[in-house]
Amino acid sequence: MPKRPPVVFYVNWNACIKCGACIGVCPHEAGFTTPFDTIAVDTPCDIACMACEKICPVTAITSRLATEAEIAAMS
Amino acid sequence: MVQTVEYDVVVVGSGPAGSTTARVAAERGLRVLLVDRRQELGSPIQCSGAVSDNALNEAGVRPNDEFVSTPIYGFVTYDTHGNATTMDYRLYRETPLGYVVDRRRFDRYLMTMAERAGVEVWLKTDAKGYTPHEDGTVDVHLNRFGFPQQVRTRVIVGADGLQSQVGKWGGLRTHIKLSELASCLQLVIDHVETDGLLEIVAGHEWAPGGYAWLFPKGHGYAEVGLGVIRTITDKDARWHLDHFMQNSFMAERLKNCRILEVQGGGVPLAAPLKKQVADNIILVGDAARHVNPITGGGIHTALRGGIIAGTFLGDFIPTGERPTAEALTCYHERWLDELGHAMWKLYEIKTDIFREQSIPRRDQRLYDTLASYFSPHSEFRKV
Numbered sequence: 001m002p003k004r005p006p007v008v009f010y011v012n013w014n015a016c017i018k019c020g021a022c023i024g025v026c027p028h029e030a031g032f033t034t035p036f037d038t039i040a041v042d043t044p045c046d047i048a049c050m051a052c053e054k055i056c057p058v059t060a061i062t063s064r065l066a067t068e069a070e071i072a073a074m075s
Numbered sequence: 076m077v078q079t080v081e082y083d084v085v086v087v088g089s090g091p092a093g094s095t096t097a098r099v100a101a102e103r104g105l106r107v108l109l110v111d112r113r114q115e116l117g118s119p120i121q122c123s124g125a126v127s128d129n130a131l132n133e134a135g136v137r138p139n140d141e142f143v144s145t146p147i148y149g150f151v152t153y154d155t156h157g158n159a160t161t162m163d164y165r166l167y168r169e170t171p172l173g174y175v176v177d178r179r180r181f182d183r184y185l186m187t188m189a190e191r192a193g194v195e196v197w198l199k200t201d202a203k204g205y206t207p208h209e210d211g212t213v214d215v216h217l218n219r220f221g222f223p224q225q226v227r228t229r230v231i232v233g234a235d236g237l238q239s240q241v242g243k244w245g246g247l248r249t250h251i252k253l254s255e256l257a258s259c260l261q262l263v264i265d266h267v268e269t270d271g272l273l274e275i276v277a278g279h280e281w282a283p284g285g286y287a288w289l290f291p292k293g294h295g296y297a298e299v300g301l302g303v304i305r306t307i308t309d310k311d312a313r314w315h316l317d318h319f320m321q322n323s324f325m326a327e328r329l330k331n332c333r334i335l336e337v338q339g340g341g342v343p344l345a346a347p348l349k350k351q352v353a354d355n356i357i358l359v360g361d362a363a364r365h366v367n368p369i370t371g372g373g374i375h376t377a378l379r380g381g382i383i384a385g386t387f388l389g390d391f392i393p394t395g396e397r398p399t400a401e402a403l404t405c406y407h408e409r410w411l412d413e414l415g416h417a418m419w420k421l422y423e424i425k426t427d428i429f430r431e432q433s434i435p436r437r438d439q440r441l442y443d444t445l446a447s448y449f450s451p452h453s454e455f456r457k458v
Contacts, residue, residue, distance in 0.1 A: 018119040021258060021341030024237035027250050031240060051253040054305040057260040057312035057339040 006044035006066040006074070009052065011036075015060035022052035022061060044070050082108045082195075083392045085215050086232040087202045087241050089116055089186045092360025092377035092384075093234030095134055098189035099385025105392055108226060109189055110200040110217060117182035121340030122373070123261060123290055123298050124181070125273055127173040130375035134382060136188070138171075142180035145293030146171035148271040150449040155278030155438055157324030160446040163272060167451065175273075175290055175298070176374075200224075205231060205244060205355070211397040213355045230388060230398050231356050234381075237341060239362035245353025249362070253306055255345035257285045257371060260312040261300025263336035267329055269297050275449075276301075277442040279434045281319045283308040285344070285371070286445065289325065299329065302342055302371060312339065342371040346422040347415055352403040359384045365414075368422045369448060369455075376414065383410050421455060 011034070022039040026032055027047055032040045039045075039052040044066035053061045086097045089111035097109040124144065131138055138146075148171060149163040164172045190196050200219040207213045208227075215231060217224045233241025237256075242249035269291035276287040284304025292298050303315050310318075320329045343366045351363040359365065360377040367376060387406040396402050407415075428444060431437040448455055 017260075017337055017339045019121050019259075019339035019341065020236070020238060021256065021339065024341040024343075025251060025253055025256050026238070029243060031238075054253055055256060055258045055341055057258045059311045059313070 004048040006046045006071055007048045007050075007063040008044050008066050008070060009039050009041050009061055009063045011038045011041050012060045012062070015058050017058055017060075019057065021055045021057065025051040025055045027051070044074055046074065080108075080226045082106045082226055082228045084108070084230050084232060084388055085110065085202075085226060085228040086234055088233070088235035088360070088362070089189075089196070089198075090182055090234060090236065090360060090377060091185055091374050092362075092365065092381045093232065094182070094185040094189045094194075095378050095381025096232050096234060096359055096384040096388070097194045098185070098192045099382055100388045100392075101189065101193040103385070103389025105389060107189075107194045108197065108228070109186070109194050110197045110202060110219075111186075112199065112201040114199055115179060115183075116186055116198075117178035117180070120178050120336070120338045121259075122178050122338075123288060123300060124176045124178050124374075125173060125290060125372065126176055126374040126378075128171055129173075130378055131174070134378040136185065136378070138174055139184065142176045142184045143293075144175045144177050144296075145291045146271065147173040147175060147273055147291070149273075151272050151274045152442065152446040152449065153274065153276045153278075153324070154442045155276075155280050161272070162449055162451070164451070165271075175292055202231075202235070202240065207355060211355075211399075229355070229392060230403070232384060232388075233356060233358040233362045234360045236361045237343060239358060241356060242348075242358050242362055245356040245358075247348060247350055247353055247356075247358065249348065249358075251343055251345055251364070254304060255343060256304075257302030257342040257344050258305050258312045258339075259285075259300060259302040259342050259371075260316050260337075260339045261298050262316070262332075262334050263292055263338070264297050264299055264329075264332040265295065265335055266331045266333055267297045267299070275445055276319070276323070276325070277445055278438045281323055282315060284429065286441070287316075287319050287323075289329075296335065297332075299332070300338075302344075304344070342366065342373070344368045344371060344425060347418050351407045351410070352400050354400050355398050357384060357387075357403050357406050365418070367418065368425045369444065376418070379414050380410060383413055417455060
């Protein structure tokens with residue numbers, strides 16, 4: 001399977017119910033999280049499996065493609 | 076200079092599994108530290124709070140007004156169209172079959188029991204990692220109220236839930252597939268009558284991959300919710316719950332409801348972890364996937380896992396044996412004998428149901444399984 005391009009997640013804090021399901025399903029080895037118990041929003045995700053977007057019971061998570069600068073800053 | 080304190084066991088996470096492990100280990104004379112990163116246990120609520128009287132009894136927890144929202148006397152299982160199988164145990168017994176508990180109060184109550192048994196409890200304490208030593212002990216790196224602290228211990232118990240960090244430290248395969256994690260949404264509601272029964276609705280139309288429920292919550296309140304598997308539906312749990320509340324056979328009953336709380340979570344409908352121990356580490360509760368894969372119920376399995384883990388540690392630590400993964404495997408074996416083999420069997424039943432491609436046939440099998448599961452004759456009554 002071709003590698004998917006990295007994405008940056010956005011959490012709609014008004015919709016989020018702090019249920020933790022997004023972290024529960026996240027395959028990242030080290031905690032890819034915010035202090036508010038959601039998926040990380042400040043750094044690109046290079047797995048881009050989108051399981052966190054799917055599991056969210058209230059569709060509080062959306063995403064966009066990471067910019068070149070954001071990807072460069074990861075390494 | 077960070078000061079090092081010594082314990083026999085450090086338990087990470089003070090849900091039902093962690094606090095029960097800690098309490099049982101302390102009752103057996105061990106020095107136990109229980110840490111939790113939250114300020115209020117049980118919160119945010121991610122659970123409907125149904126637990127059997129039998130489960131509380133086994134764990135030595137007497138039902139108490141402090142945490143019981145309401146007693147439960149039986150079940151109603153519905154198919155897609157509302158045809159029901161009712162099992163009201165008031166026909167057989169006067170005492171409750173179980174309870175719906177308030178997880179905020181229940182988890183605090185269990186932690187208090189642990190604390191009174193001699194467990195040291197630190198809230199607002201995050202576990203960040205550990206360093207093993209030559210002598211078989213480890214330093215656990217904690218962050219307590221924002222300040223680093225470390226403690227030395229022999230065994231770390233990961234009771235830190237589905238997203239277990241302790242499991243990851245130990246290199247255990249804790250990752251769960253999207254197809255085995257139910258996306259759940261639940262509303263606490265007013266103006267809906269219930270009758271001491273847990274009401275469960277099977278059917279792909281309302282809850283693809285899971286089921287919907289209406290539980291009494293006491294004080295005239297109820298809980299309505301559902302869990303769905305997102306690999307078989309394009310819609311989120313909220314859409315499905317709206318659809319269920321507006322269009323199902325329950326719509327008339329639910330039409331005047333007022334929403335008092337919104338809760339959600341990911342509930343594993345998965346197999347238990349194949350490996351639940353590593354050097355200096357054991358997992359218990361959601362972290363080890365100790366969840367009933369048919370009902371999604373996890374309190375009973377967490378309490379029982381906690382008793383098994385705490386008892387094992389009470390036997391193991393005094394031997395002075397090095398807590399290698401091999402030595403700790405004994406815990407996993409005890410757990411399999413007492414509970415795990417039955418959970419594996421349930422997982423096979425569940426997998427078999429969802430392998431069925433025809434939706435009407437799958438719905439029927441899920442309905443039959445749930446209805447028989449709650450019957451007085453079910454072989455799984457104690458799981």
